[in-house]
Amino acid sequence: GASAVVIYNKPGEKGPVSGTVTKPSRLPIVGPTYELGVDLVKAAKKKDGLRLRVKTDTVHGTTSSANVVADTERGDPGNVVVAGAHLDSVPAGPGINDNGTGAAVLLAIAGKIRELGKTGLRNRVRFAWWGAEEEGLRGSTHYVKSLPAAEREKIALNVNLDMLGSPNGIRAVYDGDNSTGGGTPAPAGSGAIEKMFRDYFKGRRLPVAESEFNGRSDYGPFIEKGIPSGGVATGAEGVKTAAEAKLFGGRAGKAYDPCYHAKCDRVQNVNLKLLDSNADGVAHVLQHLAETTVAVNG
Ligand code: PHE
Ligand code: ZN
Ligand code: ZN
Ligand code: ZN
Numbered sequence: 001g002a003s004a005v006v007i008y009n010k011p012g013e014k015g016p017v018s019g020t021v022t023k024p025s026r027l028p029i030v031g032p033t034y035e036l037g038v039d040l041v042k043a044a045k046k047k048d049g050l051r052l053r054v055k056t057d058t059v060h061g062t063t064s065s066a067n068v069v070a071d072t073e074r075g076d077p078g079n080v081v082v083a084g085a086h087l088d089s090v091p092a093g094p095g096i097n098d099n100g101t102g103a104a105v106l107l108a109i110a111g112k113i114r115e116l117g118k119t120g121l122r123n124r125v126r127f128a129w130w131g132a133e134e135e136g137l138r139g140s141t142h143y144v145k146s147l148p149a150a151e152r153e154k155i156a157l158n159v160n161l162d163m164l165g166s167p168n169g170i171r172a173v174y175d176g177d178n179s180t181g182g183g184t185p186a187p188a189g190s191g192a193i194e195k196m197f198r199d200y201f202k203g204r205r206l207p208v209a210e211s212e213f214n215g216r217s218d219y220g221p222f223i224e225k226g227i228p229s230g231g232v233a234t235g236a237e238g239v240k241t242a243a244e245a246k247l248f249g250g251r252a253g254k255a256y257d258p259c260y261h262a263k264c265d266r267v268q269n270v271n272l273k274l275l276d277s278n279a280d281g282v283a284h285v286l287q288h289l290a291e292t293t294v295a296v297n298g
Pocket of ligand 4: 174175176177178194210
């Protein structure tokens with residue numbers, strides 16, 4: 001049996017924003033969801049704020065995990081742009097590049113989204129911090145699978161933020177106009193999202209590469225259901241080529257992130273310049289997707 005509790009106020013305290021979290025009765029919750037909830041409520045207190053929902057029913061092994069989900073109050077609820085980043089890390093390390101970078105950029109954008117005002121938020125934007133990505137995309141999979149079909153159909157697309165500041169990184173836009181290696185065909189519309197990222201970076205004269213659209217992050221469960229997806233990533237355990245070193249700087253023959261899934265994935269492990277321009281790119285694409293009436297999924 002699950003019990004409903006309010007997580008974003010101190011236990012027992014009532015706050016200005018309504019919402020509940022369904023907490024599993026037995027298992028401990030992993031991850032800083034309380035702190036994130038507090039930050040979100042600060043953003044939600046402002047005009048055109050966010051509505052917070054937390055689902056904590058992704059159980060794995062002896063622990064459970066939480067998805068933190070916040071919707072804009074404005075925007076067409078029948079046309080939802082889901083922007084997601086995984087909040088967990090591997091037990092081996094603190095996970096600052098993977099995925100503190102994506103989670104922090106998403107929180108920063110969530111805090112600013114109200115600035116789009118009345119006309120800028122045509123579509124509803126849903127911010128999602130996924131749990132248990134490292135355990136096999138469990139939080140995002142749970143979310144997509146447990147949504148009633150009618151709710152799932154309201155999701156126009158997913159933008160994923162995972163590893164945005166690899167220290168020896170590249171700027172790799174998800175290759176949404178190509179089928180995946182894993183067998184899931186790229187949903188129509190993924191190429192349009194790819195183009196939005198490419199056009200933005202081109203306008204800033206910033207080089208881009210392509211990242212294989214293989215579903216190896218939380219957009220995977222979305223494309224499996226045919227929901228178009230996109231994003232940008234800076235590379236994990238892969239090794240930088242000479243051509244990439246020419247284009248992006250950094251060192252050829254070395255991993256994009258030598259501290260990938262390791263103890264040394266600390267604050268010093270982030271390429272702040274790369275993170276900054278990628279944050280701009282994601283913010284731009286999300287703003288465009290929030291404003292546009294043109295459907296990317298036809
Ligand atoms: N999802 C992988 C991880 O968290 C890495 C990854 C990031 C893969 C971005 C593809 C795109 O370890
Ligand atoms: Zn990881
Ligand atoms: Zn990751
Ligand atoms: Zn492409």
